[in-house]
Amino acid sequence: MPSRLWHCGRVTPAPGTAEEFASHRPRVFGLAYRLLGSAEDAEDTVQEVYLRWGKADRAAIGHPGAWLARVATNLCLNRLTSARAQRERYVGSWLPEPVFTEDGTLGPMESAEQRDAVSTALLVLLERLTPTERAVYVLREAFAYNHRDIAAVLDLSEANCRQLYRRAVQHVAAARTRFEPAPGRQRALVESFVAAAREGDLAGLERVLADDATWWSDGGGNVSAALRPVVGREKVMRFLGGVRRFASGWALTVAEVNGAPALVAHAAQQLVAVASFELRDSGIAEVRVVMNPDKLVFAGRQFAAMSPGA
Template sequence: MTTAIAEEFETHRSRLFGLAYRMLGSAEEAEDTVQDAYLRFSGADRDGIEHPAAWLAKVVTNLCLSRLTSARARREQYVGPWLPEPVITSDGTLGPLESAEQRDAVSLAMLVLLERLTPTERAVYVLREAFGYGHREIAEALELTEANCRQLYRRAVQRVGEPRSRFESSPERQEELVASFVAAARDGDLARLEKLLAADVVWSSDSGGKVSAARRPVEGREKVSRFVLGVTQKFLAGVDVAAVEINGAIALAAWAGDTLLWVAAFELRDGLITHARAVMNPDKLDFVRRQLARA
């Protein structure tokens, strides 16, 4: 019986992880949440679970709501900019990302926007947008009225803003642009680097105060260019940098031997880099490090 339960649960694990990750912005916490859901599933009365997928989604959503309350308090004390934990998506960890809309839904940029929402608004938005739940299904999962869910969804959409594609360029063009960025930075070519950046470009670094990094976002083409050149000259000697797909976007992973130093995902518009988000906090790199080790 235990084996059958475990096998049944495994058919839902990937979807549940995707739900928890979008809710929490943390791959490590998403894994823990899914494991908690498994323990509840394995100990539940089978006769009381008519639709396992819906039952598990409800359990995971409510576990996430509990975690989000304490996460908000921790993030208020966070040192410097907070970014979600990165996830390699080229291996299907967050499901198929075949369209710009699907990639945008799991982007670091979108996950940052979701931080604007209350936990319940976030649950409604994620279940509706990412998983296609109807308002009646969402109401049942959250034990709210359907009218309340509709109101929460409208408020969430207003707070997140109008959807727009952050991946207008083809994957090949994205990789070409980021390769040019790395080459210009390595060569110390300021003029060439500036040509790759939008005038209002922003560079955000998430270190949690655990490694040296800018405590505030760097804004503007000139400041970002000089910041990148300074960091490259000071810290990238002997470091290997490789292109990877992080949260549906072209990104860079920097290694010093077997140590993953950071990953940086790039948001593009009109063929230029508009935002770079570098995750440097070692605690936030464990999941992606394990993914890369298996590749």
């Protein structure tokens, strides 16, 4: 995929540095994205990791992958600490940046566990953790690090890492939906929602929404969006009545985002919104819509590359 990395004029890498780093880049990006929930910030982190890699004495680095993970994780911890204060001032609901995943940007999506590890629902839940809890959880769950290796990455004791991991798992498990429909049913629900939205079929939308459905909008104060979650099917339906008029010129399609079927809205080939869904057998329980243009920059580049004629 397009990259803005490698050559920024601040460092002269040794011969072969870029090629050597390139083999590790997807893993570093995937780690940073899971830790930050922001593809743009993850790219900036990869850039900084690369600069440090270019300056490092690589003869002294026994395991490049472990070294890169350590540097990336600690850079992300610094970003997460400052991001918390910024998000307290965020206008409306904060949601993670969407990423199209059919191209392997976040790694293979062959199993339910791999898809779940990058799901929008999980990234939202990870916001409840402390930065260190989040780092331990991601390294353990998404990258299968053992506690000894996690301790080395974070400069903590192995016992402390185990405690942080147990605490993180408890926080995440307490808030998770455990009754998701089968993958085929999930796709059918999303496609039914998108078809009904495309046709302005409010009755069709009502049929696929759960009684306690909740609609979250992330406009960041840059575009018109609900500042608070809209809770309950009837209220969501009334809200969608207004959205239908506002979004009358949008084209709606289904694509894989963060490992799951999602609604993609675009106008004149410009990405304008991405909606992720949390599903139960009773229907769509959560809709999380990212409309903030600042959060669609990375996905917008992906979308442009996926579009016919790109």
